[in-house]
Amino acid sequence: MTKKIVLPPQAGKPSDVERIKLESNYLRGSLAQSLTEQISSGINDDDNRLMKFHGSYLQDDRDLRNERQRQKLEPAYQFMVRVRAPGGIATPAQWLVMDDLANKYGNGTLKLTTRQSFQMHGILKWNMKKNVQEINAALMDTLAACGDVNRNVMCNPNPYQSDIHAEVYELARELSEYLSPRTQAYHEIWLDGEKVVNSQEVEVEPMYGELYLPRKFKIGLAVPPSNDIDVFSQDLGMIAILEDDQLVGFNIAVGGGMGMTHGDAATYPQLARVIGFCTPDKIIEVAEKVITIQRDYGNRSVRKYARFKYTVDTKGLEWIASELNNRLGWDLEAARAYRFEHNGDRYGWIKGNDGKWHYTLFIENGRVRDVDGYPLMTGLREIANIHTGDFRLSPNQNLVISNVTSQKKKEIVELLERHNMTDGAHHSALRRSSMSCVAFPTCGLAMAEAERYLPLLVDKIEVLLDESGLRDKEIVIRMSGCPNGCSRPALGEIAFIGKAPGKYNMYVGASFAGDRLNKIYRENVGEEEILALLKPLLAQYAKERLEGEHFGDFVIRSGHVNAVQNGLDFHDEVASTNA
Amino acid sequence: MTLQVMNSPFNEQQVALLNQLLPALTETQQIWLGGYLSARQIEKTPSESSSTAVLEAQEIVEKVITKEVTILFGSQTGNAQALAGKLTKNLQAKNFNVTLTSMNDFKVNTLKKIDNLLLIVSTHGEGDPPDTALPFYEFLLGKRAPRLENLQYSVLALGDSSYEYFCHTGKEFDERLLELGAKQLSPRVDCDLDFDEPAEEWFATVLVALNHLQGSHSAVDQQAVTGEDASAEAEYSRTNPFKAEILENLNLNGRGSNKETRHIELSLEGSNLQFEPGDSLGVYPQNDPELVDALIAELSWNGDDPVAVNKQGTFRPLREALLSTVEITVLTKPLLQKLAELTANPALKELVVAGKERELKDYMYGRDLLDVVRDFAPWQVPACEFIAILRKIPARLYSIASSQKANPDEVHLTVGTLRYEAHDRQRLGVCSGELALRAQPGDHLSVYVQSNQNFRLPANPNTPIIMIGPGTGIAPFRAFLEEREEIGAEGKTWLFFGDQHYTTDFLYQTEWQRFAKEGILTQIDVAFSRDTADKVYVQHRMLEKSQELFEWLEEGAVLYVCGDEKHMAADVHDTLETILQDEGGLNAKEAADYLAEMQQQKRYQRDVY
Numbered sequence A: 001m002t003k004k005i006v007l008p009p010q011a012g013k014p015s016d017v018e019r020i021k022l023e024s025n026y027l028r029g030s031l032a033q034s035l036t037e038q039i040s041s042g043i044n045d046d047d048n049r050l051m052k053f054h055g056s057y058l059q060d061d062r063d064l065r066n067e068r069q070r071q072k073l074e075p076a077y078q079f080m081v082r083v084r085a086p087g088g089i090a091t092p093a094q095w096l097v098m099d100d101l102a103n104k105y106g107n108g109t110l111k112l113t114t115r116q117s118f119q120m121h122g123i124l125k126w127n128m129k130k131n132v133q134e135i136n137a138a139l140m141d142t143l144a145a146c147g148d149v150n151r152n153v154m155c156n157p158n159p160y161q162s163d164i165h166a167e168v169y170e171l172a173r174e175l176s177e178y179l180s181p182r183t184q185a186y187h188e189i190w191l192d193g194e195k196v197v198n199s200q201e202v203e204v205e206p207m208y209g210e211l212y213l214p215r216k217f218k219i220g221l222a223v224p225p226s227n228d229i230d231v232f233s234q235d236l237g238m239i240a241i242l243e244d245d246q247l248v249g250f251n252i253a254v255g256g257g258m259g260m261t262h263g264d265a266a267t268y269p270q271l272a273r274v275i276g277f278c279t280p281d282k283i284i285e286v287a288e289k290v291i292t293i294q295r296d297y298g299n300r301s302v303r304k305y306a307r308f309k310y311t312v313d314t315k316g317l318e319w320i321a322s323e324l325n326n327r328l329g330w331d332l333e334a335a336r337a338y339r340f341e342h343n344g345d346r347y348g349w350i351k352g353n354d355g356k357w358h359y360t361l362f363i364e365n366g367r368v369r370d371v372d373g374y375p376l377m378t379g380l381r382e383i384a385n386i387h388t389g390d391f392r393l394s395p396n397q398n399l400v401i402s403n404v405t406s407q408k409k410k411e412i413v414e415l416l417e418r419h420n421m422t423d424g425a426h427h428s429a430l431r432r433s434s435m436s437c438v439a440f441p442t443c444g445l446a447m448a449e450a451e452r453y454l455p456l457l458v459d460k461i462e463v464l465l466d467e468s469g470l471r472d473k474e475i476v477i478r479m480s481g482c483p484n485g486c487s488r489p490a491l492g493e494i495a496f497i498g499k500a501p502g503k504y505n506m507y508v509g510a511s512f513a514g515d516r517l518n519k520i521y522r523e524n525v526g527e528e529e530i531l532a533l534l535k536p537l538l539a540q541y542a543k544e545r546l547e548g549e550h551f552g553d554f555v556i557r558s559g560h561v562n563a564v565q566n567g568l569d570f571h572d573e574v575a576s577t578n579a
Numbered sequence B: 001m002t003l004q005v006m007n008s009p010f011n012e013q014q015v016a017l018l019n020q021l022l023p024a025l026t027e028t029q030q031i032w033l034g035g036y037l038s039a040r041q042i043e044k045t046p047s048e049s050s051s052t053a054v055l056e057a058q059e060i061v062e063k064v065i066t067k068e069v070t071i072l073f074g075s076q077t078g079n080a081q082a083l084a085g086k087l088t089k090n091l092q093a094k095n096f097n098v099t100l101t102s103m104n105d106f107k108v109n110t111l112k113k114i115d116n117l118l119l120i121v122s123t124h125g126e127g128d129p130p131d132t133a134l135p136f137y138e139f140l141l142g143k144r145a146p147r148l149e150n151l152q153y154s155v156l157a158l159g160d161s162s163y164e165y166f167c168h169t170g171k172e173f174d175e176r177l178l179e180l181g182a183k184q185l186s187p188r189v190d191c192d193l194d195f196d197e198p199a200e201e202w203f204a205t206v207l208v209a210l211n212h213l214q215g216s217h218s219a220v221d222q223q224a225v226t227g228e229d230a231s232a233e234a235e236y237s238r239t240n241p242f243k244a245e246i247l248e249n250l251n252l253n254g255r256g257s258n259k260e261t262r263h264i265e266l267s268l269e270g271s272n273l274q275f276e277p278g279d280s281l282g283v284y285p286q287n288d289p290e291l292v293d294a295l296i297a298e299l300s301w302n303g304d305d306p307v308a309v310n311k312q313g314t315f316r317p318l319r320e321a322l323l324s325t326v327e328i329t330v331l332t333k334p335l336l337q338k339l340a341e342l343t344a345n346p347a348l349k350e351l352v353v354a355g356k357e358r359e360l361k362d363y364m365y366g367r368d369l370l371d372v373v374r375d376f377a378p379w380q381v382p383a384c385e386f387i388a389i390l391r392k393i394p395a396r397l398y399s400i401a402s403s404q405k406a407n408p409d410e411v412h413l414t415v416g417t418l419r420y421e422a423h424d425r426q427r428l429g430v431c432s433g434e435l436a437l438r439a440q441p442g443d444h445l446s447v448y449v450q451s452n453q454n455f456r457l458p459a460n461p462n463t464p465i466i467m468i469g470p471g472t473g474i475a476p477f478r479a480f481l482e483e484r485e486e487i488g489a490e491g492k493t494w495l496f497f498g499d500q501h502y503t504t505d506f507l508y509q510t511e512w513q514r515f516a517k518e519g520i521l522t523q524i525d526v527a528f529s530r531d532t533a534d535k536v537y538v539q540h541r542m543l544e545k546s547q548e549l550f551e552w553l554e555e556g557a558v559l560y561v562c563g564d565e566k567h568m569a570a571d572v573h574d575t576l577e578t579i580l581q582d583e584g585g586l587n588a589k590e591a592a593d594y595l596a597e598m599q600q601q602k603r604y605q606r607d608v609y
C-alpha cells in the first residue's frame, strides 16, 4: 500500500480543474446527486469536469441552442458517451450492444473514433446510468475514455501479420488495464457498488495520485510499415520492431500531440521523438514511468500548456530520457531501424497469414448510421449476428471485419452486397483517405462544421481530381472543426482547421507516412477559395509529380510551403506564395 | 276612488278595464303591480324572465318585511362574484342592509335567521358546483339542512348551454330551497354565457319584489337597478374590453414536440387595468376567416350585407359580425332547436325532438355551424334572421402568467393551441387557434381582467405554498413566483409540473431554474409522461414525496391546483386523500374532511378548466 503521492511544488496558481479534482474525492464530486436532479437535464460544471473521467461529456445540440434560448428552454442537453476498446477490438456481441444502446438511448448513430473507440451521442441524463450499466454488462467500460488520465490505447489492427497483431494487441490491452484509474467512484456512481471510505494515509491511485495527470495522456502502438495510428501524434508512441518476422521490442517515442489554440504560438502540434528501445516485457514499466514524469512535471497551472509535449519541449529531450532512465533504474537501449510507408487504411478483403480473412470497410468519418440506399447500421448489425470473428475499429475511423473463416466469408460478402456496403472503391482514393472530427452539432468546441461538411467538400474536390486524372491517387485529407485537431489534421497532406462557420485555415505538406507535420497554406478560407487554391495545386501535381511522389512531398519540393521539421517551427515563416 | 278619463291618462276603454280589474285585486297584488309597472319602464326590452315573473307573482306571500338582504354567491371564475358585488351596490343604493358572502365563508347555522336570500351561483365540471360552493352545497342538499319556512329567496344561475347540465347547480339550489319550505321571491333566471341582459332583468324583478315586501312605492331609479353608473362605462371591463397590443407571441415547446404552447405578452399601457396573481384575463377571439367564408359561401350570403348585432340594433357587415360577434363553432340544444325552424330539411327537426337527447349530444360533439348548415340544407334564411339566434361569441379566460408588480403595464398568458380532427375536418380552437396562427406582435386583442378571489396567494408571505400545475396549468404559478420575488416573500415554495417530454415541453424551464437558484422556488418535481414506458404524472411525483408533502400541509402550506379539470384535478384530489391517509393515518372520511376543511380555510384552491 502506497503512501499518498505528493507532487513537487510548481510555479503558477493551479488551474480550476486541479481544485475540482482535489475536492472530488477521487472523481466522485456531487455527480451522484447531479444525475438525479430534475430541474435540469444537464449537470453543473464541476461535475461535468469529473464526468469526463467517467467517459462522458455533457453536450447540447448546437443547432437548437439559440432557438431554445428564446423559447425559455435550457439548451438541449445530452451526453456523449465514449466506450474504450483497446486496440479497437470488439466482439460481435459487444457490437450488438453498442448498436442497441445507440438506438435505444442515443441518437441512432455510432461514431467510430480516431482513437479506435465507440462514441454514442444524444443520451439523456435519465438514461445515463442504465446506459453505462449495459455497457459494463457487455464487459466494456467508459472509465478513463476521457479525462486527465491515460486514454484508449491505440494499436494497429494489422490484419496481415496475425500473429504479431495478437502479440501487440495483447500488450495494448495490458497497458490499458494497468494504466486504468483505481478509484471505486465509477462502481459506486454507475454500478451501485457500495461506498468505500478512503483512508487518509493510503493512496487510492498508486500511479496517478488524487490529482491524476495535468492533462489527457495518449499511448499508441504502431507496427511498421503501417503508421495508421499516427504514432508520432501520441504522447507516448511505441514502434514495434520486427526482426525476421518476430517482435523483438519497441522504439519509444515521446511528446507528440496535435492540439493548439488559434492565435497562441506557444501552442503547436508536435511529433513524438524516438528516445530509445526496450523489449516487450518492459513496456508497461516504461509507460508507467513516463506517465509519472508527466504527472510530476506537467504544467498544472495553464491547461493549454499542460500536455506532455510541452513538458518534453521545456525540459528537453535529453532530460526526459535520463529522468526516465533514473526512474526505471536501467537505461533504454539505442533505437532500432524501422520504416513507415503510410498512415492510411488498406481496404477490402485480405487473407492473414493464419488463413483467416479480414475485410476493411470504408466508413466515411466513422459515422455508422442508416441512410436511404445505404443501411450501414442495419447491415453491420446483421453481420454481427452471424460473425464468429471480431470487429476492429481502425485509427482512420474505418472498420475491419476480422478473423472471418473461409466458410463464413460467403455469407458476409452476401450481407455486404445486400446492404450496399463496399470498400469504397467507387470513391476517389482521396475520399477513402479522408478523416474528419465530429464538430457540429454536438461538439461544444467546434468553430466550424467538419463531419457534416467534409463529404460535401470532397464531392467538389473529386471534380478537380477527375479533371487532373488523380481519382485513384491516395491523398490524405483531414478536417477538424477547431484547432484541437481531433482528426489529427496536422498530419494531413491536405488539412482544414475550423476558424469560424464556413471558414478554415488550410494546411498542406504533411508526409504520407505521418512523420512530418503540414504547414499553413492559407488562412481563413471558405469553400470557393479552397477550390480555387486546390485546382492549380492538383493540376500541377498531376503534371509535375515525380515517380511515386506523394502530394505532401510535392508541395514542398515545388515550394508552395516549407517542410516543418519540428513542431516548434510550425508557426514560423510561412512560404512566400502565401503573401 | 274610481278612475275616470278626466283624472287619469287613460282612455275610456282602458278606464273601464282598470275599474273592472283593480277592485278585484288583493292589496298585495295591487302593491306588486305598482312596483312591476315602474320596473317595466326601465326595462329596455321586455324579457321572458320578467313576464314569467308576472305569472308567478301570486306566489309572493304577505309577511312582515325587513330591509335585511343576504347575497350568497358561488363562483369559480368570478362571474357570479362580480354580479353579486354589483347587485350589492345597487341594493345598498336603495338603502337595503346587504350582507354579501361567498358560499365558503357562509356560516350555515345562520341560515335559519335569514329572511331574504339572493343566491347567485355558476355550474362547473359536469354540472358540479364551483369548488367554493361545495361545503354550502353539501350542507344544503344534505340531511342536516333545516326547514326554511321563513326564508324568501331567488336564484340567479350562471351556465353555458353548450354543457349537458345547463345551470345545474342553480337549479338544484332552487329546487332544494323550495323543498325546504322557502318561498321564491322571484323566479330563478338561468343565464347563458352572455349573461348581462338576463342578469339585469333578474336584478329588476328581485328589486321590485323586495320593494314590494317593504311596501315601498318609491319609483325604481333606473341607475341603481341597471348599475351602469356613468363611470363604469369609462372603465375597461368585460362589457367594455381594452384593446391590448401584442408585444410577444412565441412557442414555448421545443422542436419535435407534439404540443404547441404560446407565451403571449400584451401591453396594458393606458388601460389602468389592475390584476392580482390568480386572476384571469378574458380574451374576445375572432372566428377563423376561412370558416366564416365557408359559411357565407355555403349559405350563398353576401358578406357585406348589414346585420343587427345586438338588441339595441347596432348594424355591422355580415362577415364582420360572423368574425367577431357571434359564436359559430359551438352547437347547443337551444340553437339547433331554433335552427330546426329555419330549414326545410325535416331531419334536423327529427334530431331535436324530445327523447333523442343522446343522438343530439353525439351529433353536436365536435361539430360546428358549418357542419349543421351542410348536413341540413336547404336553407332559405336571410342572414339577419340567422345571426339573431346565434350566441354572442364568449370571451376565453386565460390564467394570468405574470405579476403586475414585476411587469407593470404588461400581462402574460400561456395558451395551449387546441388542434383536433373531428368528422374528417382539421379543427382549431377559436381563440388558441387565432393566437397561434394569426395574432402577430403589433396586433391588438380585446381583453378584460377577470378577478378571481378564489385563487390568491396567502396574505402572509411566510406561508409555504404548494403549486400543482401541469401543462398550461403552470401559468398562474409563474405569476405567483414573480410576485413573491417582488415582495421578497420568505415562505417556502414547491412546484409540481408535468407534460409529455422533458426536452421539448418543460414550459418556462429556464425561469424555474433562475427562481430555484435565487431561492424563490424551494423545490420542484417534474413528471414527463412520454419519456418512459410507464407514464408518470404529477400525482405520482406527489406520492413519491408524500411524507414531505404531508409535513408541508401540517405546517399550514396553502395548496394550489391549476390546469386540466377532467382528469388531472380529480387525480390530484384522490392522491391528496391517499397521502393524508398514508401519512396522517386518517381514514377515508377524515381525509375528505381534512381537504374540505382546507378548502374552507382557502388553503386548497383550484383554478381548473
Ligand code: SRM
Pocket: A057, A059, A080, A082, A112, A113, A114, A115, A116, A117, A118, A119, A145, A151, A152, A215, A216, A218, A233, A256, A257, A258, A259, A260, A307, A366, A436, A437, A438, A439, A442, A443, A444, A445, A484, A485, A486, A487, A488
Ligand atoms: C471523437 C473524437 C474525434 C473523432 O471524430 O473521432 C474526438 C472528439 C472530441 N475531442 Fe478530441 N476527439 C478524438 C480524438 C482526438 C485526437 C486524435 C488522437 O487522439 O489520436 C486529438 C489530437 C491528439 C492530441 O490529443 O493532441 C484530440 C484532441 C483534442 C483536444 C486538444 C487536446 C490538446 O491538449 O491539445 C481537445 C480539447 C481538450 O482536450 O481540451 C479534444 C476534445 C474533444 C471533445 C471531447 C470536445 C470537448 O472537449 O468538449 C470532442 C467530442 C466531440 C463529440 O461531439 O463527440 N480533443 N482528440 C476522437 C475520440 C478519440 C477517442 O476515442 O478517445
Ligand SMILES: Cc1cc2nc3c(=O)[nH]c(=O)nc-3n(C[C@H](O)[C@H](O)[C@H](O)COP(=O)(O)OP(=O)(O)OC[C@H]3O[C@@H](n4cnc5c(N)ncnc54)[C@H](O)[C@@H]3O)c2cc1C
Pocket: B077, B280, B285, B329, B365, B366, B396, B397, B398, B399, B400, B414, B415, B416, B417, B418, B420, B421, B422, B428, B429, B430, B431, B432, B433, B472, B473, B475, B607, B608, B609
Ligand atoms: C378560469 C380559466 C382559466 C383558463 N386558463 C387557461 C390557460 O392559462 N391556458 C390555456 O391554454 N387555457 C386556459 N383556459 C382554457 C381557455 O379558456 C379555452 O377554453 C381554451 O383556450 C380553448 O379555447 P379555444 O377558443 O381555443 O377553443 P374553442 O373553440 O373554445 O374549442 C374548445 C372546445 O372544442 C371542443 N373540443 C376540444 N377537443 C376536442 C376533440 N378532440 N374532439 C371534439 N371536440 C373537441 C370542446 O367542446 C371544447 O370545449 C382557461 C379556462 C378557464 C375557465
Ligand SMILES: Cc1cc2nc3c(=O)[nH]c(=O)nc-3n(C[C@H](O)[C@H](O)[C@H](O)COP(=O)(O)O)c2cc1C
Pocket: B074, B075, B076, B077, B078, B079, B080, B081, B121, B122, B123, B124, B125, B126, B127, B128, B130, B158, B159, B160, B161, B163, B164, B165, B166, B167, B168, B193, B565, B608, B609
Ligand atoms: C371547466 C368548466 C366547466 C363548466 N361546466 C358547466 C356545466 O356543466 N354546466 C353549465 O351550465 N355551465 C358550465 N360552465 C360554464 C360556467 O358556469 C360559466 O362560465 C359561468 O359564467 C361561470 O361563472 P363563475 O365565473 O361565477 O364561475 C363551465 C365552465 C367551465 C370553465
Ligand code: SF4
Pocket: A437, A438, A439, A440, A443, A444, A445, A446, A447, A450, A480, A481, A482, A483, A484, A485, A486, A487
Ligand atoms: S477538433 Fe475541435 S471541433 Fe473537432 S471534435 Fe475535436 S474539439 Fe470538436
